[in-house]
Amino acid sequence: VLVRKQGLDSHTILYGVFGDPVRHSKSPVMLNRAFDVAGINAAYGAFHILPGTLKDAVAGIRALGFRGVNVTVPHKLEVMSYLDEIDEGARVIGAVNTVVNEGGRLIGYNTDGIGYIRSLKEETGIELKGRKVLMIGAGGAARGVGYALAQEGAEHIYIANRTKEKALDLADALGGYGSISGHGLDEIHELAGDAALIVNNTLVGMYPNVDEVPMDISLIREDHVVSDLIYNPLETRLLREAREKQGATVHSGLGMFIYQGAYAFEYWTGQPAPVEAMRKAVLDSFG
């Protein structure tokens, strides 16, 4: 077990996560471990930022000289109004999860989508160029993932959602970045066969509703990669049955969480993130 060798001192570089709620966040455990392993004198805290106080909290980043923060639910959209510059990806996705303080200038990024892609590729080896993808869900998480998948050169992305209109809207919003269409959940049986990758972007199957699945498992084949953004539980029923019953390759949402943090670390420090140590810190904290 690594212990913090350095206590806080007058050189410690400060970071944190802004959220409401925030006490469940695994980001402090993950990023403090990353700073320790990299030998960086830094500290990362969890800040419970209540509605209506986000603007002051962002002013605090500048005033106190924090190098950066992560931003989580429900502040990812509102924070954009208080920043000096917003990266193109974050603008298209419509959400910022990482802020970098460049000498008082605050720049917003979104590392969720690119984090998802990096973990998907490293953990499954899938090549996305020229392949078709079926995304289930069209909420906030799906926006980041859909944008990043389109950037990877997927041949076509089907977005299927319970509320079909939201799938059509998201396909429209991301249409400039690739070939994308919106569908209802009732069309999944016609779309799954064509897809190399199936991604669950919905909350279906998340704790405590661990028996729910977002699609008919019998549509999954051995040559599918099935991916779930959920990481509580670490393996959803969708992934377990895709793997055990259908023989598919599966990819859990934990990787997306680890790599969105890894990109944030890299934007802040300019150093490669110690990804395996970060993963271990998060897994250890689950007990």
Ligand code: ATR
């Ligand atoms: P997030 O930011 O995690 O993506 P969100 O923006 O609230 O959360 O989106 C939740 C997604 O899960 C949506 O696609 C939602 O479908 P609707 O747009 O029809 O609401 C989907 N979802 C949530 N509960 C669902 C359920 N029981 N069955 C199917 N889809 C569900």
